Amino acid sequence: MATFLLIIIYLAFISLGLPDSLLGSAWPVMQPDFGAPLETAGILFMTIAGGTIISSLISGRVLKRYGTGKVTFVSVLMTAVALLGFHFAPSIVWLIICAVPLGLGAGAVDTGLNDYVATNYKARHMSWLHCFWGVGATLGPITMAQFISEDNSWRNGYLVISGIQFALVIILLFTLPIWKKVSRKRDITIQEETKDLKGEIEEEDNNIKPIKTKGVKLALSSFFFYCGVEATVGLWGSSFLVNVKGLSVVTAAGWISFYYAGITIGRLITGFITYKITNRTLIRWGQIIALIGTIILVLPLPSVFSLIGFITIGLGLAPIFPCMLHETPTRFGKKNSQTIMGYQMALAYTGTTFMPPLLGFMASQSTIGIFPIAIVIFVVAMFLSSEKLNIIMKKKDVYKRNDMSSTL
Structure with a gap:
């Protein structure tokens, strides 16, 4: 059952x-059509981004009220x-109207499924999950x-x-009972953990809002800068190669595609590496690898090194996002993971939208x-936020171990 649901x-x-x-x-074809x-x-x-945020x-x-299955079904x-509205849209106004549910649906699906996989599956599945997003993002323009x-x-x-999305809607409709069964098991697990780990910081902070939980703001900062880096490199990398390195537009576009390939392939590989190496x-x-890229x-090297730099950045970014997502229940507890996951996705999309x-x-x-100087600054900011969060998590881990030993 769990394997079948994972496929879905x-x-x-x-x-x-x-x-x-x-x-x-x-858009190059849509623009003249609408004038x-x-x-x-x-x-x-x-x-779209506003609706997603x-x-x-x-x-x-x-998600807490309706469950991941129902929310995913309605969102898709x-x-x-x-998307069907985009097909029939007679004017730009209709495109803007259709963009609202497109963004709202994407944000809910993204948050719900990320939390679901982070809570119920191993770290490798989170990396592969985002690898599959890359498959979709590649097939769309093709x-x-x-x-x-x-x-x-x-x-x-x-x-x-749109037809592909409607086909998935039908599949989700018939699999709703499976989601309910797994959700009930998840609720039981959370109740048992809350009962057994009364001495944990998570239990002591029951009355604290998730946003005020120790480390949450640092996690949000990490997501903001990560997505700022990923989107900024994707949007302006080609312009940098053309205007600074003197490459042709075609060559620059090809080199940026290697950057995205580095992210997608890197996440596929990361799924296997998680067997031996922790998320942190x-x-x-x-x-560190992204910073090297x-x-x-930044360095005044021959143009070919720029290709190496973009590939290195892509490979470095590959494990960061899925591993940070998968760490959410571990960092802040399963009880608050859905809410905090939503905050993280909101800041991630904010970084993508504004950086x-x-x-x-x-x-x-x-x-x-x-x-490249701005990208270095963004990566360093992400690294410092992440490392400061690790220090807080280490203190929390020590507190847990000490508390458990005192109860023996």
């Missing part, structure tokens, strides 16, 4: 990745309907490009992706040559 979760994460890269792929200015895509992106913030309460249904190249119809691309160690070394970009435009504004006032 993997499929859900592929479907989560499918719409994420559609707008960028289709819209170029920056309209930014408005649509911000609307809102749903992530409230997802903790929603929302995204399916929204599907769209196929329809655009054949009949110049971006609408049919959205229609097909993987997070630390991932940040950014330093390679790239911030660098773009800074670059417009100076030069895109500041790109």
Whole structure:
């Protein structure tokens, strides 16, 4: 049963990745169809991101009330309907309206499934889960490009992706009883742990709001800077290569694709490494490797080293996000994990939404040559937040061991 449900979760994460890269792929064709200015895509992106942030913030309460299965079912249904709305949209206004449920649905699915896997499965499954997101994010533009190249119809691309989402909705509907059974087991486990570990810090902080739990703000900072790095490198890396390193647009785009390949392949490999290495160690070394990659970009080296730098950054980033997510129940307890997971996803999307435009504004006032320096600063900020959080967690671990020994 657990294996079958895990397959469903993997499929859900592929479907989560499918719409994420559609707008960028289709916009060059959508723009003249609607007669819209170029920056309209930014408005649509911000609307989707805003909905995602809102749903992530409230997802903790929603998940506790309705359960992960129902929330996932409704959220995927929302995204399916929204994508179908994109297919039929007669104007930009309708696209903006459809962007709202698209964002709301994505945020709830992301938070719910991340918490579910972090609580019920091993660390390797979290890495592979985000690897499957990469599969979806890769298939989305490939599907769209196929329809655009054949009949110049971006609408049919959205229609097909919507159909895939509706197929998943049907699967989720028939698997709702399985979610309920696993959720009941999860609730029993949490109750037993809460009863048996009365001496733990988590139990002492029962009346403290999750956001005020020790270490939560540092975890949120880590997520904010991580996603800021990932999105900023993806958005501005090509411009850096063209304007600073003198590469052609085609070559620069190809080199950035290696960056994303590094993240996807790195997460596949990380799933196997977790058998031997802890999440905290993987997070630390991932940040160090990413920092090495950014330093390679800063140094005045031949252009080919930039490719090595981007691949190194991708490989370094690969384990960080899934391992931080999987650490959430361990760091803050299963009781608060759903709510804190929602906070983390909200800050992650906030970093994705605002950090790239911030660098773009800074670059417009100076030069895109500041790109690698800014990435170094972001990575260092993430590393310091993560290491300070590790210190708090070590103190908590010592407190647990001392408390347990005193009760023997």
